[in-house]
Amino acid sequence: MSAPMPTLARPWHALEVDAAILRLDSDAAAGLSSQEAARRVIEHGPNALPEGARRSHLALLLRQFQSPLIYILFVAAALAAATGHWGDAAVILDVVLANALIGTYQEGRAERSMAALRKLSALRVRVLRDGGERVLAALQLVPGDILLLAAGDAVGADARLIDAAALSVAEATLTGESVPVSKNIAALPEACALADRHNMVFSGTYISAGRARALVTATGIHTEVGGIARMTEGAEEPRTPLEDRIAQFGRYLVGASIALFLAVMALGLARGVPLSELLMVAISQVVSVIPEGLPVAMTIALAVGMLRMAARGAVMRRLSAVETLGAITVICSDKTGTLTRNEMTVSALWFPGGRVIDIAGVGYAPRGEMPASARH
Structure with a gap:
C-alpha cells in the first residue's frame, strides 16, 4: 500500500x-x-483539531496590564516618582503588580483545568490494523x-x-x-x-x-x-461589558485628571505661585484623584466569583467573564447537543424498600460504575 x-x-x-x-x-x-x-x-x-497556542504564564501576566485603568496607574506612579513621592509610587506599583499576579494565577488555573479536561476526554476507537482488531487513540x-x-x-x-x-x-x-x-x-x-x-x-x-x-x-x-x-479560528475574542465599562471609566478619569491639572495650574499662575511648586501641587492633586485600590478590589471580587463557580463545576477562562455571567437574565441556546446530549443514560437504580444505587456512566457507552458497597 x-x-x-x-x-x-x-x-x-x-x-x-x-x-x-x-x-x-x-x-x-x-x-x-x-x-x-x-x-x-x-x-x-x-x-486532532487545532487547539490554538496555549497562553504562556508571561502572556497571561501581560494580559492583566491591558486596561486603561492600569495605564493610568502607571502614569500616576511615574508622576509620583517625578515629584519625589517615592513611597506613593511604590504603593501604586505594588497594587498594580498584586492585581496582575492574582489575575494571572486564576486564569492560569482555569487554563490548566481545561487542559486536564481535554486529556480526560481522549477518545478510544476500534479499528482493523494488520488484519486484526485494535483499540487505538482516535488521534492515531x-x-x-x-x-x-x-x-x-x-x-x-x-x-x-x-x-x-x-x-x-x-x-x-x-x-x-x-x-x-x-x-x-x-x-x-x-x-x-x-x-x-x-x-x-x-x-x-x-x-x-x-x-x-x-x-x-x-x-x-x-x-x-x-x-x-x-x-471560528480567526474570530477575535470579544471584550466583556465589564471591560468596556472599565475602558469608559478610564477615559472619563483621564479627562477629569487633565481638567483638574489645568484648573490647578491656571489658579496657581493667576495667584503668582512659583511654577516648580505649582507643578508639584498639580501633580499631587491628579494622583490623589486616581483610585489605586480599585483594580485589586475588582480582581479579588472576580476571583472569589470564579472560585465559587469552580466549586459548582464551571470553569471560567477569563476573570471578567464572571461579571458578565452574573448579569445574564436570559440565555437563548440550542438544546440538543449543547445543553443536553440526546443520550439516555441510567443514573440510578431504585429497589423495593427504598434502596437507591447511583450509577456512573456516559451516554450510550455500555460501561459504567457503581459504588463497591453496592456490588454483589
Whole structure:
C-alpha cells in the first residue's frame, strides 16, 4: 500500500463502497498495515483539531496590564516618582503588580483545568490494523483506516460506511437533528446535503443503535467539524461589558485628571505661585484623584466569583467573564447537543424498600460504575 494518496476533498458519499476503498488504497477485510498507517500520519497529521497556542504564564501576566485603568496607574506612579513621592509610587506599583499576579494565577488555573479536561476526554476507537482488531487513540486514525462501530461508540473521524446493520447515529452535535438518523451504504447524488448523507458517519457524532464498518475518509481539520473549527479560528475574542465599562471609566478619569491639572495650574499662575511648586501641587492633586485600590478590589471580587463557580463545576477562562455571567437574565441556546446530549443514560437504580444505587456512566457507552458497597 504505497500508492500516492489522492486528495481528500472529494464527495465520498457519491462513490460506491468498492470505489471509495480503491481510492484510499485500503482493505475492507484487513485494514491498513501499521507501517502504512504510520506513513499516513506523517502525511496527513494527527487526527486532532487545532487547539490554538496555549497562553504562556508571561502572556497571561501581560494580559492583566491591558486596561486603561492600569495605564493610568502607571502614569500616576511615574508622576509620583517625578515629584519625589517615592513611597506613593511604590504603593501604586505594588497594587498594580498584586492585581496582575492574582489575575494571572486564576486564569492560569482555569487554563490548566481545561487542559486536564481535554486529556480526560481522549477518545478510544476500534479499528482493523494488520488484519486484526485494535483499540487505538482516535488521534492515531488516518484516511483509509477501517472503523468498527457499535452502539455507544463515538465516531472518531469522518467515514464512508462499508456495511451497516440497523445503524442509527446521533448527529445533534453536527447538524442539530435531535432524532437519531438511520444509515445505509447506498451511494448518493454528489449534491446531497450534509444532513442527508446517510452513507456517511462524522467525527463528533455517536452510534445510538446497530453496528457498522466504515472507511475513514477525513481526519482532523479536514473533517466536517474541522471545517466549523476553521471558520471560528480567526474570530477575535470579544471584550466583556465589564471591560468596556472599565475602558469608559478610564477615559472619563483621564479627562477629569487633565481638567483638574489645568484648573490647578491656571489658579496657581493667576495667584503668582512659583511654577516648580505649582507643578508639584498639580501633580499631587491628579494622583490623589486616581483610585489605586480599585483594580485589586475588582480582581479579588472576580476571583472569589470564579472560585465559587469552580466549586459548582464551571470553569471560567477569563476573570471578567464572571461579571458578565452574573448579569445574564436570559440565555437563548440550542438544546440538543449543547445543553443536553440526546443520550439516555441510567443514573440510578431504585429497589423495593427504598434502596437507591447511583450509577456512573456516559451516554450510550455500555460501561459504567457503581459504588463497591453496592456490588454483589
